[in-house]
Amino acid sequence: MIEIKDLHKSYKMGKNSLHVLKGINFSVKEGELVSIMGSSGSGKSTLLNILGMLDEADSGSYTLDGVPIKNLNEKLAAQYRNKFLGFIFQSFNLINYKSALDNVALPLYYQGVNRAERMERSMAYLEKVGLAKWASHKPNELSGGQKQRVAIARALASDPKVLLADELTGALDSKTSYEIMDLIQQINDEGRTILVVTHEEDIAQMTKRIVNLKDGVIIDDKYVNQVRAIQNV
């Protein structure tokens, strides 16, 4: 599903240049649930942003679902993001003047789906994350866990190939974190490919594979026995 080879990325800051990714090789097959681990500043988000086509690598190759991701202009990148990817962020990134339902429907709006169908499909995803009753509520009327559920429903709405989550439990207490991870595991059980960036060991243990990043290179990449989140709730 994802294949990257010899990926390099550095940030220029004035005269200095910060080499963040120093040759990353790694691939993800369909249906995997992978966590990318590493201490703060190790380049996890940078890697995820490149995978998410929000940022571009300096060199190396990236193939997503057989499509080479290269020299994208903004328009094409937007189309690919909409078609292939669903994003889940640490700070939720919901639009605060829109209801939960309208937030979930936004990717479908950019897909050109008509309003009636948008609402119907979005409602189904809200139901899936257990928030059907909250459909008309604005984000500021929801708890952190509920907001992240809305964000997950939104990420799923466009039926993407891959979900990309950056510290998705970073703003949540541990009980809520485990509930969210339970939802992630259920979604993965249905066959969806998911990449989770985290620096928390317990969250990483709830995925099926842990990739360890340090100083811009992968130092460890192993499959683990998945801990079911539901047992910790």
Added chain:
Amino acid sequence: MFSLERWQEIFETISKNKLRTFLTGFSVGSGIFILVILLGVSVGFQNGIENQFQNDAENIINIYPGETSIEYEGFNEGRRIQLKNEDYALVTKSSSNEIEYSSSMYQIFAGLITYKSESGSYRVEGVMPDYQFLEKAEIIEGRFINTNDLDGNEKYVVIGNRVKKDLFKEGSPIGKQVKISGLNFKVIGVYTDPGGDREEGRVYVPLTTAQIVFGAGTDIRSIGLTLPKEDNYDLALKNSSAFAAKIEQLLKKKLQIAPKDESAIYINNNIENTKEVYILIGAMRVFFWGVGIATLLAGIIGVSNIMLIIVKERTKEIGIRKALGAEPLSIVGMILHESIFVTAISGLLGLIFGLVLLEVVGPYIELDFIRNPSVNFSIAVSTLILLIAAGAIAGFFPAWRGAKIKPIDALRDE
């Protein structure tokens, strides 16, 4: 722009951010309001100035007969020329689509007018309906002479305000009978004239009636006419000079006058005396448009600034939208659409408000230099078009800014 989906999206955004929408709208709405009022006042000024400087229509062309000074086609010099109805018909028919107002006139200079025990000597002029506009007579009671009065040779009279004061003291003269040269005439109207007492000491009767009553046959004393107004003095002068030359030639041929004869026909082109007025009005108009546009420009810059702030405030939202698949062009479209929509609606409100105010208050304003401020339809329409353009201009920079927002920067967790 016409996708229903986008309208819904825009409408949702606007209605859920009411304060923001109101602030944006207010600056444009008030800008347009001020523009409309200014333009109205400018028209008022124009009316006032024309009134102050000109007793008669400033573009009036008067045609009087004289005496020949050159012998021609068997006629001796010194022949008196007499204009007749057919000459008026010739002039007006030959140029019916160039002429705005026209009337021929027959007058006697000292007609005795009596009402009950009061009487006085006034000029009595037989005229046509357009004469009102040539003279700039303004009806304050009743009405002016109309075509039916001419066709029916009615014994109706429209009297000047001074005549009214002299003969009627108080009470309305409308419907009263006065005697003119011994015959009964019914008063149908009272007028004022910017020419003041002198020009208000006249009475108007239907031309046909005057010709019968005074035994004039088909004789007329003069012909007056105007061409449609031009904003540009030089053009107005050029048009009317050419027109006057054409009429002169036409009449000389018909009346068998030598082409070089300078005293047989006088064509008095009033516009030659009104250059200053034109220049003043032109300067006025430039001034008011200038101030108006500057006001509007300030409004546009205001909106643009507000939109810029909005875009900045919405950086995160735009980042989210882009991450979810919004193309740069759709962001541009969204911001422009919102800007134009808000500008157009609020501008429209300002426009309507301004027009209503002018309509209601305007007619009551009669200062020396401001009369009846008003805005015509075409100005209102051009303002509206200006508005849409204003919305687009105001939205352009913010939209451009919005399109350049990188989702990765917008979404970075602080």
